[in-house]
Amino acid sequence: MSSIEHYDVAIIGAGPAGLAAAATAAEHGARVVCIDANDQPGGQFWRHRPEETHPADDGSLHHDWKTYLRLRERFDAALGGSLRFYAGRHVWMAQREESGFTLRTTASAQAGRAAPGPQTVRATRLVVCAGGYDRQLPVPGWDLPGVMAAGGIQAFIKANGMLPGKRFVVAGTGPFLLPVAANLADAGGAVAAVCESADLTGWFPHLATAARVPAKALEGAAYAKSFLKHRIPYRTRTVVTEVLGSDRVQAVRTAKVDSRGRTVPGSERLIEDVDAVGFGWGFTAQLELPVALGAETRVDDDGSLVGVVDAQQHSSVPGLYLAGEVSGVGGAALAVVEGLIAGRAAAAATAARPSAAESSAADPRLVRKAATYRAFARAMHLAHPVPAGWQDWLRPDTTVCRCEEVTAGDIAAAKKHLCATDARTMKSMTRTGMGWCQGKVCGFAVSCLAGAEGASAESLQSVAKRPVGVPVTLSELLTLEDEQVLEITTDH
């Protein structure tokens, strides 16, 4: 028989937004539960080595580690009182009922040490701080071992204190490529090149906006220093059009792109003796739970589907708050501010503390800060678009959906002959997005390939619609039956 725990506020995720939301909600008197798939707090941004084996992380691989330590202090202080933290558990399904939300959880790493925690949690308010992951575009050879998500490489270094290769090429677009390359070099790896598809002149129209966030310029200067020190070549308007190797990465082919984002014929170059490649084309928000709950979504300036929120981070679903990348990809500093706002709003809205409801309006200083960071994020998105000509480097045999091994040729044929012009129809016709990851990796690319004019909101939403957020075992589905019996018995 499964147990159900009840809380005022549930927070999903313990990264920058989740830590801030959980600590704030608990400090405002709510009974709070925080659930995270990783085995300790920090999320991807502040992922660090296991605290029991490496208790004194000096934060040398991290940006803004002091903010993390401060948030962690508040989080840990609340743990003794009104906050419960369940690490190593995925929320695989969220449902809304009259009295709030029901969350079903499963251990995220069942082998070894199964993480303790309740299978089912109920809460009056829900704050989803699920974060995001690297957005990917397919390229010939991207399924070779040695190719990783840029963020995956960084997570690997931060979590394990070692490198997943020796000589790297980091490619894609956005300022995030910089810390990844700097981390690689600082950890002793060789970086053969950082290929940025955008032309940095794209920042020119946004310099005033960027100047309002001086911390970002300082951060950029630190990376520039690291690049100079380690002699890392930073190539703009350059893309990786092919990864070469037989059973693992051996080389990459690069090409220049023109001002319209099209690859320039004859500009190809071969970079040899490469054993690892990191790709990142911005981020995809982890949106399946908000979408499953019916939250309104929009396509943001970066082309990613994100949740719609008001000034208090409240979504279109009563009682559901979204903070961090799920309400718009904007980085850790913005995520923390949104978490602070959402945590306070969610706690104030619970019946447990009617007095707090009086001060439920968001702190105007935080609202202003969030607006400044969001403006910076918008500038970043506009200056680092996905290059318009990316589909040109696909070949008919290029894998697009890694799980089901669906090729660009399969997709083109389904579009031409089977009228598959959106991701959902493409899924039915070709099995794209029907494998283990449920389209999390290929969803954006398939939406672009299927549509006439890129990825539409409807297409992206159909990809994000996954009532079961992560794969679960049949025995876990069976516990739902047990639970209903339990509910009926308690009613008597």
Added chain:
Amino acid sequence: MSHKINATFNNRPLTAEDGTTVGAALMANGVTSWRNTRKEGKPRGLFCGIGVCFDCLVEVDGEPNQRACMVRLTDGMRVNGAVTDTAEKEA
């Protein structure tokens, strides 16, 4: 503090520093792929590195379909590469 962990991969010794994931332990031991895809039998290892893509599946202590990037290596752990039927037939 950290010490060496002794485990096995496909019944051969696998040693790594305590606190690393199964995926990192394999990489540290020079293993970059440990699974073959169902259709084409292609080699796969780590890709997303954070539990999203399910490319890095391994069998751990008899439990199939475990993500090598999410499971931490422990003493005596038995890790096996997940080679599918198609790949076995082709091999």
